[in-house]
Amino acid sequence: MIKFIGSFDTAESLPKAGIREYAFVGRSNVGKSSLLNALVGQRIARTSNTPGRTQTINLFEWSECACPPHRGGLSGEAGLGGASSSKIIKSENNNLNLKPPPLGCFAATPPLKGGDATECANKKIILADLPGYGYARASKEELDKWAARLEKYLLHRAQLERLFILVDSRHGLKESDRDMMNFCDAHAIRYQIILTKLDKIPKSEIKNRESETEAEVAKRGAACARVISTSAEKKIGIEELKNEIIKPI
């Protein structure tokens, strides 16, 4: 179940909760919002042909909870299994006030008996759809503003578990991606490279693209060694990406 928490202009205004967060970043138009949608199996993040579509930090709460609806719920919400859970809900609550999850709890699969709200909270994670970088047609002022927002988010988002840096498989790593990787390495921000739009390159080129990307990632301190190749369009690599999130840490 996926729920829209809200769009935030500044890193400071983000709701804080002890819930693991996974963020999608990458060049403008690389397919961040589309991949998030493919991952959760619902078109909840706005996608577009026009680069620079996502300009704010958009947060989504994702739950694998399979328990029946329970009364009361958290922060006045309906139960996770309730009717409202699949609708877009704009939260005005800047503090979700949830207990931190035990490690790997998102992977706990047995359905709960009776719908225990605390147990449900433990199965949530947050997905963050971040604005893209490297959008050539934006003004310098806008680019600086986006970069500053992203930088603040990355430096201060304590609950950020991993940053997925998305790279278009047709082009491979670009200088702006390397700048992002350098920043993460310098600040020990754990990240993983995800190749996107795999359906757009010939099958014969896939292996090369993967190995050259892996070779570059292998030299870096904060990167996960594994590169995941995906296509939101053809649903390639989606389960693999999901496993990165739900596997016990």
Ligand SMILES: Nc1nc2c(ncn2[C@@H]2O[C@H](COP(=O)(O)OP(=O)(O)OP(=O)(O)O)[C@@H](O)[C@H]2O)c(=O)[nH]1
């Ligand atoms: N063929 C193909 N097209 C894709 C894929 N993923 C995304 N696209 C297309 O690429 C375009 C951009 O996708 P978005 O998901 O909006 O990209 P984004 O990175 O969120 O873009 P910004 O928010 O503008 O930075 C859209 O037209 C998508 O339909 C994919 O796996 N295959």
Ligand SMILES: [Mg+2]
């Ligand atoms: Mg987007």
